[in-house]
Amino acid sequence: MDPQQPGPSPQPGPYSQPGHQPPPPGPYLQPYAQPYSQPYGHTGAPYPYREPRVVPALPGTPYHRLARTPKHTWWRPILGTVLLTATAFIVMLSLAVAWLLVHEFVAGPFPAPKGADIFPSDTENLALSLVLLAVLTPLVGLAAWMVQRRPFWSVASVLNRIRWRWLLWCCVPALGYVVLSYLMGLLVDAVFPPQDAIGDEGGSWIGFGAFVVPALLILVLVPFQSAAEEFVFRGWVIQAIGAYGPDSVEGRASWLRRVFRSPWPGIVVGGAAFVSAHGYTGWAMADVFLFAVTVGWLTVRTGGLESGIALHATNNLVAFLLPLAMGHGSEWNQQGGAPWTLLVSDAICLGAYAFAVTWLARRREVNRFS
Structure with a gap:
C-alpha cells in the first residue's frame, strides 16, 4: 500500500452506534474526594446523617445556662430532677441496707438504732452519712x-470538667476564711455577753489514739460529701432553672425575661433548697442561706463549682475536726439555732472570701463561659 494514501477507515465499534453510551469513567477518573466519601468496599447508598446523642452548650454560654443546649426541651430539666431524686433514694437505700448486712456479718448483731444513729459507733454513723451523700x-x-x-x-x-488547678487555688482564700472566722469569733466573744457569743462549748483534747481514726475518715470523705452538695444545689438546681431563661430579652415583659435570663432565680431557689436540707433554725438558717447565695454567685461568676467546693469542704472539715478533737464527736449531726452575731460575723467573712476569689479569678483568667 502506498504510504501516502490513507488506509481504510476503522470499522465502527459498538459504542459508536446510535443508542449506545460510552462506559462510565473508571475509578481513577473520579474526583479525589469521591473514594473517601464512603468506607472502603461500600457500594450501597450513602449513610444518612446521625445527630450526636450528647451535645454541649454553644460557645459563649454562661454557667447557669449550660443545660440550654440544642437538645433542650421544657420537660428535660423536670424529668431529670425526678430521675435524680428517685435514683438517689434507691441508691442510698440500697447502700444503707448493704452496709447493715456487711456490718452484721463482720461484727455481729447490734442494738436497735437510737434516733438518727444506726450503729453504736459514732465514727461508723458519720462514715455512712458521708458516703450516702x-x-x-x-x-x-x-x-x-x-x-x-x-x-x-x-x-x-x-x-465540662473539674478544673483541678483552679480548685487548689481556691483553697487558699478558703483557709483565709477559716482563720478570719476564728478571729471574728474571738472578737464577738470579747464584745458581747456570753449568752450572745459564738464560741463553742469548750472541752479537752481527747488524745491522739481516739482522734486519729475518725480524723482520717473525715479528711477522706468530707471533701466528697461537700462536692456532692455543691453538685446538687449549686450545679443541678442553678442549671435546671437557668435552662428556662429565654434566648432573648426582646418582647413583652422584657424585665421579666431579663430576670429569668439571669442566674438569680436559680441561686435563690438553690439556696432555699440547701437550707431546707439542713436542720438549722432562726439566725442559723439565715446564715446558711447567705452561705448558699454567696457560693452560688461565685459559681456563676467563676464558671464552675470549684470555689464553692473549696469553701464548703474547708468549712466542713473544721466543723467536724474541731468538735472531735474537743470530745464532742458524737454531736456531729446536731443542728439548731445561733445568735444574730453569727450572721453578722459570717457575712464579713463570706464577703472577704468572695472578694478574694473574684480577684484571684481575674488574675488567673479563669473561664466564665463555655
Whole structure:
C-alpha cells in the first residue's frame, strides 16, 4: 500500500452506534474526594446523617445556662430532677441496707438504732452519712447525660470538667476564711455577753489514739460529701432553672425575661433548697442561706463549682475536726439555732472570701463561659 494514501477507515465499534453510551469513567477518573466519601468496599447508598446523642452548650454560654443546649426541651430539666431524686433514694437505700448486712456479718448483731444513729459507733454513723451523700455526684452527672443529653461533667464547669488547678487555688482564700472566722469569733466573744457569743462549748483534747481514726475518715470523705452538695444545689438546681431563661430579652415583659435570663432565680431557689436540707433554725438558717447565695454567685461568676467546693469542704472539715478533737464527736449531726452575731460575723467573712476569689479569678483568667 502506498504510504501516502490513507488506509481504510476503522470499522465502527459498538459504542459508536446510535443508542449506545460510552462506559462510565473508571475509578481513577473520579474526583479525589469521591473514594473517601464512603468506607472502603461500600457500594450501597450513602449513610444518612446521625445527630450526636450528647451535645454541649454553644460557645459563649454562661454557667447557669449550660443545660440550654440544642437538645433542650421544657420537660428535660423536670424529668431529670425526678430521675435524680428517685435514683438517689434507691441508691442510698440500697447502700444503707448493704452496709447493715456487711456490718452484721463482720461484727455481729447490734442494738436497735437510737434516733438518727444506726450503729453504736459514732465514727461508723458519720462514715455512712458521708458516703450516702457522696454518691450524689455521679448521679447528677448521669441525669445530665441521660436526660438532658449534655456532657456528664458539664455540671462541674463551663469546660465540662473539674478544673483541678483552679480548685487548689481556691483553697487558699478558703483557709483565709477559716482563720478570719476564728478571729471574728474571738472578737464577738470579747464584745458581747456570753449568752450572745459564738464560741463553742469548750472541752479537752481527747488524745491522739481516739482522734486519729475518725480524723482520717473525715479528711477522706468530707471533701466528697461537700462536692456532692455543691453538685446538687449549686450545679443541678442553678442549671435546671437557668435552662428556662429565654434566648432573648426582646418582647413583652422584657424585665421579666431579663430576670429569668439571669442566674438569680436559680441561686435563690438553690439556696432555699440547701437550707431546707439542713436542720438549722432562726439566725442559723439565715446564715446558711447567705452561705448558699454567696457560693452560688461565685459559681456563676467563676464558671464552675470549684470555689464553692473549696469553701464548703474547708468549712466542713473544721466543723467536724474541731468538735472531735474537743470530745464532742458524737454531736456531729446536731443542728439548731445561733445568735444574730453569727450572721453578722459570717457575712464579713463570706464577703472577704468572695472578694478574694473574684480577684484571684481575674488574675488567673479563669473561664466564665463555655
